Amino acid sequence: MINDDTIVALATPSGAGAIAVIRLSGDDAIVIADTCFQSIKSEKTLSNQKTHTIHLGHIVEDGRTIDEVLVSIFKNPNSYTGENVVEISCHGSNYIQQEIIQLFLRKGCRMATAGEFTLRAFLNGKLDLSQAEAVADLISSDNEASHQIAMQQMRGGFSSEIAKLREELLNFASLIELELDFAEEDVEFADRTQFKELIERIRFVLKRLIDSFAVGNVIKNGIPVAIVGEPNVGKSTLLNALLNEERAIVSEIAGTTRDTIEDEISIGGIGFRFIDTAGIRETKDVVESIGIKKTFEKIDQAQVVVYLFESDVVSNDHMKSNTIRVEIEKIRNKYPLKPLLVIANKVDKISENQQLKLDDTLSKIEGSSFMFISAKQNIGVDALKQQLLSYVNTGALRNNDTIITNSRHYDSLIKAFEEVERVREGLESGLSGDLLAIDIRQALYHFGEITGEISNDDLLGNIFANFCIGK
Template sequence: MILDETIVALATPSGSGAIAVIRVSGPQSIEVVNSLFQSKSGKPLKDQSSHTLQLGKILDDQKIIDEVLVSVFKGKRSYTGEPSVEISCHGSPFIQQQLLQLLNRKGCRTAKPGEFTMRAFLNGKMDLSQAEAVADLIASDNEASHQIAMQQMRGGFANQLKDLRQQLLDFASLIELELDFSEEDVEFANRDQFQQLVTEIQTTLTQLIDSYAIGNVIKKGIPVAIVGEPNVGKSTLLNALLNEERAIVSDIAGTTRDTIEDELAIKGIGFRFIDTAGIRETDDEIEGLGIKKTFEKIEQSQLVIKLFDASLVKNNQSQLKHIVKEIDKIKSRFPNKPLIILANKSDNVSKATRDYIKQQLPEVKFISAKTKAGVETLKDKLVSYVDTGRLDNQDTIITNSRHYNSLLSALEEMNHVQDGLNAGLTGDLLAIDIRQALYHFGEITGEVTNDELLGNIFANFCIGK
């Protein structure tokens, strides 16, 4: 990347709209746009104050391209930390292309994916973890993922790590200083205080690492497999949860021969519901493939809903034994997965039948997907499996796999430091593990980086960001 180049890109989605925003950033951005812009005030952009809006026209020689609003950001007081201009034009795709081509001809290079945010990082406007949070914020589609991204973008995670890293760095400096006076057998770093710091860092790292389990599923959506024999109402339940007709519903057994997925936000938490083919013995090759995929989807899910038809039990109580057997099969195969057992079509059964089912399956919940009775209770049950306390308390939650791996490596090195302190190792040996721990801290916030890492991170951004 060449930082002295001026770059340009469309910052709003392509296509028609009321307005579009074209972002220009780099040392020549104000001069380039000024050469095309005719302000109604008659005052050149370079003479305008930073963070002001100017109304005027963009001209290609004498040809008027559009009437626009131009935002001016001078010096380092911009998103990218360098002179920038944003042009708000009418949202015609033709106008957008005319302006982009005109700016290209005037020497602006089309920006690469994430290049504006990368420049913000390289110019010290944000650290690497905050830059990554920008992409998470753009991708957030529910309250929980939005809240986590906003917290990280505000620097809560980074500031927490920077404080611990600085304290560790201070002790490392004292230990390194001891090496210069090794012949005099002096200690500049108080070992008791250092022991307290190591314990504090280990505790913080462990908490952050543990938060990844919930953070990762919140970010991606918590997968929930809806499982049951054919025609028990899985598709109807999915439609009731989504409040729309997405799955095919019919009286023909085995209608759902493949998995159907959709997402729903419940109390700010994203859930990804998977309606699968039913579990039963079948000679139908296509349906058999669907049943095989059912077990694959259970394996991939965080929660499992086992659904059965309560109305079948009232006339055939041996049917319940078969249902219990199927539930035991799921429990034995996936013992660590939360399982919600639902008796559907409960509006068609008597109290006596309900009591009988409850005796055999104490944990069962009764529901009617058709009338939506019990659907809200089910939603509450699903949310109860998610640790929302962390969100309510504004605790830091890790959602990024790169951060997670670096935290694991940092904790491993801090454990080595702890072992060294317990064994009474000399400062030179302690310093080796401390340097490695500092390296992994720096990986997260960007004190330690390389071109390949930055390329991988920012390649996933949209071009205008």
């Protein structure tokens, strides 16, 4: 899989802009760049310049100037990929970008595949596999929390923790393997008491990392929040108030929202994806019926459910109050594990006595939280955001603990934990060293999968295919 050719790609997003960066990597990267570069003030050659320097000049071909550029040089092994790297900052015209890339292709470069620069960094030992995957997470991070986690993993926080556990387990594995060589002499090189303590420590760390995935997954992908309720109770108005923009159409006509509308904001550094759904009611309108069906599908997908109703209508209608209570309890019973936030909208239209009455009637529904707001007047919207934030366990984030966000890592940790459990059970039952060694090897294998100490071309292909070109 290791190629020694020189690759080239656009490292900035495609399209016109003020500046674009074109990246080359490979043994001949600097030499190839030299053939197309003319310094403005001197007859310098890039090959003779020091690493980590920037040079002003022109990219030219057969006497034709393509653009005035800045060329950055990074010589191996002190570069991102561990190879010679050249980065050309040119003007962001699509035409200029393509002209320069095509020029380098004619000079002997090859177009980089998705993630090939980072793949070379991994293959050349500049990053382990979990750090390489964190690069992709960092690029796609769109809130403070996901950025913080990606940065921690890219700096090796997670992989160093795994590497330490693997090293300790490997040391004991070596001693047990040594015992097998002296099986006829019945000697123990590995202290079983210390080994049990190590296994317990590994189990504890693995369990913590596995449990962190529940938090990490929602931080990485955003927390879906379904806003549900009857038609015309202010769901779209609430979505607009949360987003602070006119995202959803608002009108007095019941059933205006006939399809789900989604948008995302960051609250306290955590991404929340709000889903404005069609109003739930009996209807003969075919299109609205499809929207209502989608509403229940979105509730299934959501991790938090917000049930909205009109406080002024319900407080003046005892029958309506009972109906709302029944609807809330239906949702609560169908989704007992999902946080359910019941919101009385249009609080500006009712008196304090009416608020107290509603609070007494609806705040006591088991497993739900209750609050008043006015989406139109922006009353209580900030309190609502804080309530939503309280549903996320950000303790690990605040404590700078390692949080797992990658499903591949999660799968390997689960498998490693299962093998460590077998080792623990084997120790408890006095299992022979040769059988213990089998389970230890499997645990070590799954640890190695995470950091890339054990990998194959198919695995690497799947991982780096998800990267953008140029990274």
